Amino acid sequence: MHKYKKIILIFLSGILLSGCSSNMAAVSELQTEEQSETTMQKEWNYAFHYGSDYWAHYDLADSFIPTQEAYEKLVAQYIPQIETLIGAGDWYVDYSPEADTILVNMEMGTTPHSYTYPTSKGADHTIEFSQLLSLKQVNSPVDRALPHELTHSLLGNGKCFSNSLEEGICNYVCARVGIVNSDFYETYQIDLMDMLYCGTKSALEKYYDEDKKKEMLDSIGRGEGYTYAIQTDDGIIWYSCSQCFVEYLVKNYGMEKTMRLIREGKTEDDYQSCLGISFDALKQDWVTDFWQYEPMYTEEEYLQMSRSFLAALQSP
Numbered sequence: 001m002h003k004y005k006k007i008i009l010i011f012l013s014g015i016l017l018s019g020c021s022s023n024m025a026a027v028s029e030l031q032t033e034e035q036s037e038t039t040m041q042k043e044w045n046y047a048f049h050y051g052s053d054y055w056a057h058y059d060l061a062d063s064f065i066p067t068q069e070a071y072e073k074l075v076a077q078y079i080p081q082i083e084t085l086i087g088a089g090d091w092y093v094d095y096s097p098e099a100d101t102i103l104v105n106m107e108m109g110t111t112p113h114s115y116t117y118p119t120s121k122g123a124d125h126t127i128e129f130s131q132l133l134s135l136k137q138v139n140s141p142v143d144r145a146l147p148h149e150l151t152h153s154l155l156g157n158g159k160c161f162s163n164s165l166e167e168g169i170c171n172y173v174c175a176r177v178g179i180v181n182s183d184f185y186e187t188y189q190i191d192l193m194d195m196l197y198c199g200t201k202s203a204l205e206k207y208y209d210e211d212k213k214k215e216m217l218d219s220i221g222r223g224e225g226y227t228y229a230i231q232t233d234d235g236i237i238w239y240s241c242s243q244c245f246v247e248y249l250v251k252n253y254g255m256e257k258t259m260r261l262i263r264e265g266k267t268e269d270d271y272q273s274c275l276g277i278s279f280d281a282l283k284q285d286w287v288t289d290f291w292q293y294e295p296m297y298t299e300e301e302y303l304q305m306s307r308s309f310l311a312a313l314q315s316p
């Protein structure tokens with residue numbers, strides 16, 4: 001299994017960096033919006049409920065949510081950013097068109113990954129989000145888990161006909177919405193999709209034979225559940241491939257059509273009705289694009305940049 005260690009490091013570096021990078025843009029966008037007082041979006045009230053006083057139980061000083069206040073501030077900051085990014089400002093209508101409050105039930109646990117429970121309508125114009133945040137993912141300066149799980153909540157969690165599409169869009173979001181950690185992408189002039197494609201292609205090339213590569217890519221975007229368990233090495237690669245696929249959809253068909261497919265699609269036939277191309281033809285196009293794509297940097301160069309960046313992040 002050790003052969004996977006390095007690639008996982010690369011993935012995590014890539015993933016972590018994607019998580020930090022575009023935050024800058026997202027936050028400044030938010031500030032601009034606040035300044036211009038855009039009234040297109042619903043102004044949510046937020047309420048919070050906790051399974052326990054996690055900040056008293058755990059040392060979260062070095063995490064991206066060192067205090068309860070910091071956590072609540074981030075939730076209130078991310079939700080409007082996510083609504084804007086994926087163009088889903090009307091998500092709440094499915095639960096309660098009159099809703100004015102989002103109640104976030106938060107638990108923290110020692111699970112290896114975070115989890116979102118299905119979204120539900122609560123009392124008094126409230127919509128309830130429930131999330132279990134993994135301590136392992138919380139104890140990091142990088143905040144991918146929170147925007148990822150909040151995107152699941154906005155989408156109702158598990159309502160999408162394809163788990164691959166749902167995880168892909170959640171990763172798309174958490175690579176763009178988050179805390180400002182650095183100007184990594186600006187400093188190194190790196191394109192998020194380039195780095196993602198590079199790491200994902202390298203993983204498939206290095207660790208899979210032809211049959212396994214085909215099997216992995218074939219499972220992406222399918223109208224079915226999780227092909228691989230989340231905690232496994234295959235699962236990590238499946239998440240990255242799913243993100244690559246959603247990045248490709250947004251780039252080539254636009255966010256609006258991609259989100260229509262994710263929110264309204266029922267089967268693989270809906271690729272045709274939402275995007276105007278059959279699932280099989282689209283997959284063929286994507287797989288060709290994926291293998292023909294020539295990344296700007298090599299995996300080793302990206303790894304080097306990631307290491308320097310993470311080292312700088314960790315040293316005050």
Ligand SMILES: [Zn+2]
Pocket residue numbers: 148152167170
């Ligand atoms: Zn997820």
